[in-house]
Amino acid sequence: MSISAPRYVQAPVARVGRTSRTWSIVQREIRRRSTWGPLLAMVLTWFIITLWTVVSVFFTSLVGGSIRAAFETPYESVIWNLLMLIVAATVGAGSLADDIGSRSITLYLSRPIHLTDYVAAKASAIGIWILIAAVGPGCVAAGVSAALGWASVSDALAAVGGCLALGLVTAVFFTGICLALSSVTRRSLYAGVAIFGVVLSVTAAVSVISGITQNANLLYADLTSNTQSIAEAAFGLPSPYPTDPAASAAVMVLTGVVLATLAWWRLSRIEVVGE
Amino acid sequence: MTGVVEAEAVTKRYGEVLGLNGFSATFSEGITGLVGPNGAGKSTLYRLLAGQLKEDAGRLTLLGYPAWGQGEFRRRVGYCPESPALFDWMTGRDFVTTLLRVDGFSRSEAADRSARALEEVDLTADAHRRLRVYSKGMRQRVKIAQCIAHDPELILLDEPLNGVDPVGRAALSGLMRRLSASGRHLIVSSHVLYEVERLTDQIVMIANGQAIAQGDLHRIRDLIDSRPHVIDLESPDPRALARALGGWDHVVSLEFPAPGHLRILTRSPDSFYRDLPDLVLREGVTVKAVRSADDNLDAVFRYLSEGRR
Numbered sequence: 174m175s176i177s178a179p180r181y182v183q184a185p186v187a188r189v190g191r192t193s194r195t196w197s198i199v200q201r202e203i204r205r206r207s208t209w210g211p212l213l214a215m216v217l218t219w220f221i222i223t224l225w226t227v228v229s230v231f232f233t234s235l236v237g238g239s240i241r242a243a244f245e246t247p248y249e250s251v252i253w254n255l256l257m258l259i260v261a262a263t264v265g266a267g268s269l270a271d272d273i274g275s276r277s278i279t280l281y282l283s284r285p286i287h288l289t290d291y292v293a294a295k296a297s298a299i300g301i302w303i304l305i306a307a308v309g310p311g312c313v314a315a316g317v318s319a320a321l322g323w324a325s326v327s328d329a330l331a332a333v334g335g336c337l338a339l340g341l342v343t344a345v346f347f348t349g350i351c352l353a354l355s356s357v358t359r360r361s362l363y364a365g366v367a368i369f370g371v372v373l374s375v376t377a378a379v380s381v382i383s384g385i386t387q388n389a390n391l392l393y394a395d396l397t398s399n400t401q402s403i404a405e406a407a408f409g410l411p412s413p414y415p416t417d418p419a420a421s422a423a424v425m426v427l428t429g430v431v432l433a434t435l436a437w438w439r440l441s442r443i444e445v446v447g448e
Numbered sequence: 449m450t451g452v453v454e455a456e457a458v459t460k461r462y463g464e465v466l467g468l469n470g471f472s473a474t475f476s477e478g479i480t481g482l483v484g485p486n487g488a489g490k491s492t493l494y495r496l497l498a499g500q501l502k503e504d505a506g507r508l509t510l511l512g513y514p515a516w517g518q519g520e521f522r523r524r525v526g527y528c529p530e531s532p533a534l535f536d537w538m539t540g541r542d543f544v545t546t547l548l549r550v551d552g553f554s555r556s557e558a559a560d561r562s563a564r565a566l567e568e569v570d571l572t573a574d575a576h577r578r579l580r581v582y583s584k585g586m587r588q589r590v591k592i593a594q595c596i597a598h599d600p601e602l603i604l605l606d607e608p609l610n611g612v613d614p615v616g617r618a619a620l621s622g623l624m625r626r627l628s629a630s631g632r633h634l635i636v637s638s639h640v641l642y643e644v645e646r647l648t649d650q651i652v653m654i655a656n657g658q659a660i661a662q663g664d665l666h667r668i669r670d671l672i673d674s675r676p677h678v679i680d681l682e683s684p685d686p687r688a689l690a691r692a693l694g695g696w697d698h699v700v701s702l703e704f705p706a707p708g709h710l711r712i713l714t715r716s717p718d719s720f721y722r723d724l725p726d727l728v729l730r731e732g733v734t735v736k737a738v739r740s741a742d743d744n745l746d747a748v749f750r751y752l753s754e755g756r757r
Contacts (some may be wrong), residue, residue, distance in 0.1 A: 186553065186557065188553065189553070198546075200547050275534075277534060279500050279527070279537075281547075283499060283500065
C-alpha cells in the first residue's frame with residue numbers, strides 16, 4: 174500500500190464570458206463614483222440645463238421662433254462645456270489613478286481578465302456617467318416641453334436625438350481625456366487638476382491664436398467651437414460657425430479614442446511597484 | 449519532479465535598485481515558506497508571480513505557465529498581496545463577490561462562494577460592513593478570503609499573518625494547513641521564521657534578491673544554529689541571572705548592555721528557550737522579558753548571505 178498526497182483539481186464550474194466579467198467591473202465603477210462630488214456635479218448639470226432648456230422653449234413658444242433652436246441654446250454655451258468638464262473631472266480623475274495609487278489594480282489584473290477589458294470597463298463607466306449628464310437633461314426638458322404643449326412631439330424627438338448625438342461625441346472625448354490623465358498619476362487630485370488645466374488651457378490658447386492668425390482650421394482644436402458646430406448640426410439647425418460639424422465630431426471622437434489608447438499603452442507598461 | 453513555481457536566475461530591476469538578483473528556486477507541492485527580511489525581494493517575487501511585474505531576465509513559471517501576463521490560468525491562482533489597499537467603499541461581502549464576478553462566476557455562484565470564503569476567515573458577522581472600518585487584521589482576513597474564494601490550486605500569500613492577532617493567526621494557520629491538506633499549493637511569505645516554521649518544513653530563504661537557502665527547514669535551521677544567537681533578557685537582577693546561566697555549556701558569552709539588561713550569546717537557542725523556564729523556577733530569578741535579536745532575521749540572513757560569498 175502506498176500513501177500519496179491528495180492532488181487538488183478545481184471542480185468544474187460554468188463561468189460567465191468575458192463581457193459579463195468586464196461588465197461587473199463597470200457596475201462596481203459606476204457605484205464607486207456615486208459619491209458627493211460626482212453626484213453634486215450631476216445634479217447641478219441636470220438642474221441648470223433642464224431649467225435653461227425648458228425656460229428657453231417656453232419663451233420661444235410664446236414669442237414665436239425656432240423651437241429646435243430653443244432646445245439647442247444651452248448646448249451652444251460655454252457653460253455646458255464647463256459643466257461637462259466638471260462632471261468628467263469628478264467622475265474620471267480617479268478612475269485609474271486611484272487603482273494605481275492604492276495598488277488595488279493588482280487585485281483586478283491578477284484575475285483572468287485582460288488589460289483591454291479593464292480599460293474598456295473603466296472607459297464605459299466614465300462614459301455612462303458623462304452620457305447621463307449630457308443626454309438626460311435634454312431628454313427631460315424635451316419630455317416636459319412636449320407634455321406641456323410648448324413643443325411639438327417631432328421637435329421634442331429631434332431634440333432628444335440631438336442631445337444623444339452631441340452627448341455621445343462629448344462622452345467619447347471626455348472619457349479619453351480622463352483615462353489618459355488618470356493613467357499618468359497615482360493621485361486623483363492631480364488628474365482632476367490636469368483635466369481642467371489641459372482642456373481650459375488648450376481652449377484658451379487656440380481661441381487666442383486662431384483670433385490672431387485668423388486661421389479657422391485651428392478652431393478644430395477648440396472644444397467650444399467643436400461643440401457649438403456639432404450642436405447646431407445635431408439639432409438640425411444651419412451652422413453659422415466656420416468649422417464643419419462632421420469634421421468637428423471626427424476630431425473629438427478621434428481625440429477621445431487616441432487618448433484612451435494612450436492610457437491603455439501607459440498601463441501596459443506601468444508596473445505596480447511599492448511606494 | 450518539476451515544481452509548482454520555478455524561478456531560474458530571475459532578475460528584476462527598479463531603475464538602479466535590484467529587486468531580484470538572479471533568484472533561482474523551486475517551490476514544490478504543499479506549503480512552502482518564503483522567508484526573508486524586509487526589502488529582501490519577497491514582494492517583488494509575488495508581484496512577478498501575480499503578473500504585475502515582468503522579469504528583466506531569467507525565467508519564472510507557475511503551474512507551467514510563464515508568470516507574466518493575464519492568461520486564463522490565473523483562475524487556478526489566488527493572490528493575497530501585502531499591500532493593505534482595498535476597495536474601501538465596498539463591504540467585505542461586495543469586495544469578495546466583485547472579484548469572484550471578475551473571475552467569471554455567475555451572480556448567485558459568486559454570492560455563495562463569497563459567503564463561504566468569509567466564513568472560512570471568520571468574517572461572516574462583519575461581511576456587511578465597509579472595508580474602510582475594518583481593522584488591519586480584518587483587512588488581512590478579507591484579502592485571504594478573496595484569494596481562496598475561487599478555489600485556486602496555487603495560493604500566493606504575501607505576509608498573510610502580518611497585523612493579525614494571535615487568535616486570528618492560529619485560525620489562519622489552521623486554514624492554510626487545511627488548504628494544503630486538500631491538495632492545494634501555498635507559498636507563504638514572512639519575515640519571521642518562527643511564523644513559517646509552524647506551517648511547513650519547506651522553506652526558501654531570500655535575501656538581497658537571491659535565494660540563499662532552500663529546502664528542508666531543519667537543515668536550514670542547523671545551518672542557522674551553527675552560528676551563535678543573541679538573546680536579550682530583561683531582569684531586575686541581571687547579575688543573579690548571569691550567574692545562573694553561566695553554567696550552561698551552550699552559552700558563549702554574557703554582557704550587560706544596560707542597567708536591568710543581560711545579553712547572552714548561545715550556540716543552541718532551542719535548548720535555551722526549552723531550559724529557561726525551569727531555571728527561572730529553580731533559581732527563583734525574575735525574567736521580565738526575553739527578546740531574541742535573531743527574531744529579526746536580518747542577522748541570520750546577513751550570516752547566510754556572507755556565507756555564500
